[in-house]
Amino acid sequence: MTAYSIQDNELWVRHAITVASQITVALYVFCMSWSGEKKLLQAAILMFVVGIIRSCQKPWALQSASISAMVAYLSPSALRKQGMVARFWQVCTSGYSYGSKSTRLPEAAAEEKDIYLQEFAQEARKCVLESELAHDQDATVKLAQHCLVDKYVYRLLADIPVPYSSRIKILREFIALDFRHAHHILDMMLLSSFEHFYTRKTMLNSGLGLCSYLLLPFLALASVILFSIGHKYYHDYNATDVKVTYILFSCTTLLEVIILLLDPFISFTESVKVSQHSLLSCGYRAKRPTVLMKLATLVSCKDYVNMHCYIEEAPPGCSALILQFVHGYVRGGWKEYIHNAASFRNFNGRKGHWTLKKRSLPHLRWSLNMAFDRSVLLWHITTDLLCYDYTTAGNIPECATGSAVISRYMAYLLCIHPEMLMPGTRNSIFNVACHNVELILGDKSPLGNLVHNAVRLQKELLELQDEGERWEVVQGVWVEMLCYSACKCRGYLHAQKMSDGVELLSRVWLLLSNMGMETFADRFQKPWHVMIRKEAPDDDKEEEGHEDGAGRDVDNEINISVV
Structure with missing residues (x-):
């Protein structure tokens, strides 16, 4: 390294x-x-x-291996200005596959004459609807490797938007893979990224x-x-x-x-981290501290130890299970929801609304019509309360296990890596909520709005008599939140966290981008005039207003201040 x-x-x-x-x-x-x-x-x-x-x-x-060198390699203008001597020196000293002008200038021309989002959404939906698994999966993997691992991943990590015309080709190749081979492609992309940034591979x-x-x-x-x-x-x-x-x-x-x-x-194997954190457990430890926390109190670092030294890991296989959830969610979105530019934008902005709409649960929208970090905390506590009911009964459904893993992973991101959860996430909100729970456990405070709203949401979910349907709702909301967070995270942050191990969010991010979903760069650098609001259904407009927080009831917001 x-x-x-x-x-x-x-x-x-x-x-x-x-x-x-x-x-x-x-x-x-x-x-x-x-x-x-x-x-x-x-x-x-x-x-x-x-x-x-x-x-x-x-x-x-x-x-x-620097980002600046990567951006210079991806710049088409630099290629046009290069002379023969400069190109020869670059080939000798740079580890990037520069190729010839005949192969790279058409790519630059395609970027300048890119298709609109409306055409991309329609063509991508058609591609998914007509897709069939390739008979020769190994050959398809090699073709996808050349397209994704060698070129596409660098643009994602440098937060450079990929032309929609190129993304159609990527989607067509990726969608032809079964889940096992698609998972293998994700591993190759992550390994290639790690070797680029943290080893001598590029120089060699x-x-x-x-x-x-x-x-x-x-x-x-x-x-x-x-x-x-x-x-x-x-x-x-x-x-x-x-x-x-x-x-x-x-x-x-x-x-x-x-x-x-x-x-x-010497080979590098990147382990996937599915770290787990629980707000209720943090509050309980703060109320009844362990020996380590008592020692940490002497040096005034009790809160740090409570947040960072009790992180657990999910059981093996949870990463693949969650990726299957995401894979099915995106496929369903292309088939059932996305049909134009407006619905494409709306789908990428969903934080659980689509699941509630499909299950005819509009009365639960209040739990999503608030700041994203607060909504994550609310659903996290509710999921823990629901899991506790089944833990005491000794019977935990498989769907509940997946929901609990995503819930605690999102709580981990909120506590440890709030910048990856979403830009603008407040890194202190978890600490304040933990202190609030500590006061409630010590009977020093009435049931605050945070726990009160979580109990309210739990009761409304328990009104669903079918246990399987209840957990499918919870799982669907968490999958949407996870995808929403992955789409809003910069590629640079994913590359930065690879030094400590690959985050589950990075795998989800790559899976979403390979399947045509919106990336951070697309959101802020693609033109907005391609979005035709008048083509969006009325219910989408209504939900969009709720997502932005318009017309919400102030009483339903989570107030995590200590009362």
Whole structure:
């Protein structure tokens, strides 16, 4: 690994200046201790070349993996301005697959003459309705890999919108895969992204990078051979110095050979994190602190320990289960809901409204017609209360398990990574709510609006006599919230969190983008004039007004202030 965080890549200039100063001092010392023996001089020069190249590889790798280098690669204007010499130098020093003008300029022209959102929505819906699973899944995976892994993922991570015409092709290839192979494509995209930002992969893909990688062991070996050949000059030197020099030369050569031999066998496997957090558990621990929290109180970090040191992980297989939920939700949206630009925009702005509409539960809209972070907290507490009823009964439906996993994962994002949940999410709202729950558990406060509204929502859900239908409603709302959050998260944040492991939200984000859903860049950089409001159904207009908070009852809002 060359970087432990994505910010390290942007500091390549600082590393380059440090390396330049170190090389300058080393060359000065070398010139001052210039030896007259030819063999020893040759051995020293070769070893210095090895050291200089190895030192330069660090800032080189960081620069190649930086966001600025990625954006420069994706810029079509830079390609038009390049001359032959500049293009040759880029191919030698950059690890990106630049290709030829005949292959990249048509892509730039397609971006300038892109289709409108209205045409994209209609064509994408037709593509999904007429889609069939490919007979040769392996061949389709290879085709999708070339399109998605090698090109598309870089645009997503750099928050650069992809032309709608290109997204139609991506959707057509991705929708032909079964879920197992589609899941494999997501893994490949995430692994490729991790290797790009946090390893030397991009540098080694360049011509000079690969040559230096293969050449260093042989240069080091040549220096050892030259040093051993010049043994007749050693009588003028101290025997201990000669032995130490032998050891240093040999160890350097051995390290270079080991790197060359073992590097092909080193693979990175990105584990998917489905971290779990519970507001009620945090409030309970705050009321009845553990030994660790009592010790943390002495150094005034009780709240930090309560939030960060009791994060659990979901059971294995939950990630694939949730992705199946999302996959089915998006397919259903293309088939049943999306038919033009307006419905496409509305569908990507759903936070649970579509599920309530399909289940004929308009009286539950009040729980969604509020700030998104508050709505997440409300449904999180309600889901925990519903799960507690089944936990005490000893029978937990499978649908309830999936809902609980998403609920606690969203609470984890709200508490630990609020910037990924949605831009503008307040990172203190979880702490305030936890303190409110602590006061309620200690009988120091009446039932606040937060818990009161959660109990109200629980009672309204319990009015559904069919247990399966009840949990399908909860699951549908959570899937919509998860997709809404993924669409609103920047690609840069997904790349940033890869250093700690791949988040479930990143997988959902890639799945949504591959299936034609709106991304963060699309939302703010695509033209709005393609959205035709008058074509939206009346009920969509009504729900849209509710989503924006128009006409809502103030009494139904969650007030999490301590009372």
